[in-house]
Amino acid sequence: MTMDCPYCRKVADLDQLPPEELVWTFPLSAVLLGSWQFYRGYCVLVLRKHATELSALTDAERRQFLEEMSLTAHAIELAFHPRKMNYEMLGNQVAHMHWHLIPRYPDDPESLQAIWLPVELAATDPAVASRLRGDPASRRETADLVRLQLRKLTQAAT
Amino acid sequence: MTMDCPYCRKVADLDQLPPEELVWTFPLSAVLLGSWQFYRGYCVLVLRKHATELSALTDAERRQFLEEMSLTAHAIELAFHPRKMNYEMLGNQVAHMHWHLIPRYPDDPESLQAIWLPVELAATDPAVASRLRGDPASRRETADLVRLQLRKLTQAAT
Numbered sequence: 001m002t003m004d005c006p007y008c009r010k011v012a013d014l015d016q017l018p019p020e021e022l023v024w025t026f027p028l029s030a031v032l033l034g035s036w037q038f039y040r041g042y043c044v045l046v047l048r049k050h051a052t053e054l055s056a057l058t059d060a061e062r063r064q065f066l067e068e069m070s071l072t073a074h075a076i077e078l079a080f081h082p083r084k085m086n087y088e089m090l091g092n093q094v095a096h097m098h099w100h101l102i103p104r105y106p107d108d109p110e111s112l113q114a115i116w117l118p119v120e121l122a123a124t125d126p127a128v129a130s131r132l133r134g135d136p137a138s139r140r141e142t143a144d145l146v147r148l149q150l151r152k153l154t155q156a157a158t
Numbered sequence: 159m160t161m162d163c164p165y166c167r168k169v170a171d172l173d174q175l176p177p178e179e180l181v182w183t184f185p186l187s188a189v190l191l192g193s194w195q196f197y198r199g200y201c202v203l204v205l206r207k208h209a210t211e212l213s214a215l216t217d218a219e220r221r222q223f224l225e226e227m228s229l230t231a232h233a234i235e236l237a238f239h240p241r242k243m244n245y246e247m248l249g250n251q252v253a254h255m256h257w258h259l260i261p262r263y264p265d266d267p268e269s270l271q272a273i274w275l276p277v278e279l280a281a282t283d284p285a286v287a288s289r290l291r292g293d294p295a296s297r298r299e300t301a302d303l304v305r306l307q308l309r310k311l312t313q314a315a316t
Contacts, residue, residue, distance in 0.1 A: 055232040066224045074213040087247040114274045
């Protein structure tokens with residue numbers, strides 16, 4: 001863990017996170033509800049230890065981490081039936097490995113593009129930020145619905 | 159296979175692809191050298207059958223497909239030592255599953271962002287397209303260098 005890494009700080013104290021932010025805890029990762037709930041169900045799956053590329057993990061860790069990613073994406077699909085899922089691990093700004101798992105819907109005005117152009121606009125345009133953030137009051141229910149599907153999927157797997 | 163899917167058409171005839179485009183053939187996927195070699199070593203890993211989400215694969219297929227993705231990303235890292243790898247499976251325009259495996263370098267003017275903003279500009283701005291495309295004459299060597307690392311990694315794994 002490095003305390004100058006924002007994701008290391010975030011996962012150091014998962015118990016402190018409210019239930020509308022911490023969706024699920026896996027052996028190797030934690031599922032956090034994303035900021036931009038215009039993409040309803042958008043989650044960020046953060047590796048619980050500090051590592052910056054898949055190749056830095058052992059074979060067993062990498063397979064488990066990707067299994068946790070796949071389960072989370074599937075849970076979002078089951079909860080919200082998006083048109084398409086986007087799976088992205090970038091790390092250009094924060095290299096600590098984290099997957100953006102982003103459901104995309106037909107009513108999205110940028111449905112054919114990655115979400116990063118509107119997300120960047122949100123930094124300077126309050127109207128875009130407000131649209132992308134969605135209704136803060138719905139976050140708890142959204143987290144609950146993803147969690148319900150993760151519970152079913154992980155119980156089915158054992 | 160559906161013949162109105164561009165990736166189905168592409169993988170239907172892998173033998174027809176030149177060696178600077180077809181980098182590697184795995185059991186479940188094919189590695190194609192990406193169009194935008196400003197990101198030197200950028201590859202697109204295409205599933206050889208038509209499926210649009212990880213959840214549509216069997217457990218064994220999903221694990222194998224993600225193993226092939228991880229091996230390819232590792233080979234790009236070993237060949238070109240990027241600052242960071244970007245791993246992205248979007249499918250907003252073509253839903254057939256394909257991973258964009260994009261090495262990012264320190265001299266990239268948009269190094270903190272995903273590549274999609276400049277890639278979109280390239281559609282209408284020939285100067286951006288030319289910068290992103292890189293030197294066509296270097297594609298063969300780039301494909302060879304990724305292939306060399308994939309050969310070492312897959313031999314080490316057996």
